[in-house]
Amino acid sequence: MSRFMNEKYSGLKEYTPGEQPKDTVYIKLNTNESPYPPGPKTIAAVTDEVMASRLRLYSDPESAALKKALAERYGVKSSNIFVSNGSDDILNFAFMAFGADGVMFPEISYGFYPVFADLNMIDAVNVPMKEGLAIDPADYAGSGRMIVLANPNAPTGRALSAKEIESIAKADPSHIVLVDEAYVDFGGESCIGLIDENPNVLVVRTYSKSRSLAGARLGFAIGNGDVIADLEKIKYSTNPYNVNSITSAAGIAALAEDDYYMENCRKVMETREWTEIELKNLGFEVIPSSSNFLFAKSEKIGGKALYEKLRERRILVRHFDNPLICEYNRITVGTPEEMTALIDAVRDLIGENV
């Protein structure tokens, strides 16, 4: 920290993103990206020359066309939609806007939540996990704080039902229940249907995982009109042009070929089931996953050792040093070929001959 930096940030521990190696020799199963490329319409949209020639102009601060496309896709109004430069951006805005009474989230969840709490000087309660890293909705009911739940959760992959989340929302209608649905397209149940009856439910989504656009940086939120207007207020006080024209075009085009992306999600789920069975056959304990990754551990090899040995073999998975989960690795589901290579490497490493 230089002597110029505001001291209030001296204790801030920043988020550590998963490794993005500069060479392509790795089978990359560490940051939950899609193994499939963007669809042809999406690629055509971002390489369109007319669109490129318009880059001299600012992007539409209202992102009206993108919101309209999203509203149609999800059966809500444009006024129920907020868009931003990745869903991390939206999470930060939401902590800023709705965290005045403090926040509560599971002890094992997305690593950015505690960072956003610190950044915005918000008191955070970490709720211990139940057996098998499960979440008990009763722990979150009536806390008097904003609740933040990744559903399906990361890095466990476990999902709650919309009914369970609704019970949390109804228990404390005066605080926001933020449902981070980054992985919902891989088998979770969305809470979008709750927003009419429960104006305190705010659903946050991203194009990064299920729509192959992590590098485009596009997230959106769906919620009650007044809640969305609050997020707009923060946005217009931060960066009115928070979604660039290229990303906006990609986001609209992706929805025009959404069947392609949803089919990719189906393929990922199928590959996930295959990988889960293979890992279990090798003696791994695997948490039931509704997402595009598996969280697994084995008595035969330590979590860190497995991570390091796979890395030597040019396979990257995600390991967390937190003692509660350090025996696990989070393995993104890739293509069938990539998962076959993973399983072969794991089998080799634990010296099994199954």
Ligand SMILES: *Cc1c(COP(=O)(O)O)cnc(C)c1O
């Ligand atoms: C990946 C992820 C995000 C971030 O998504 P971006 O839109 O790429 O910023 C948010 N929440 C969870 C739980 C994630 O896993």
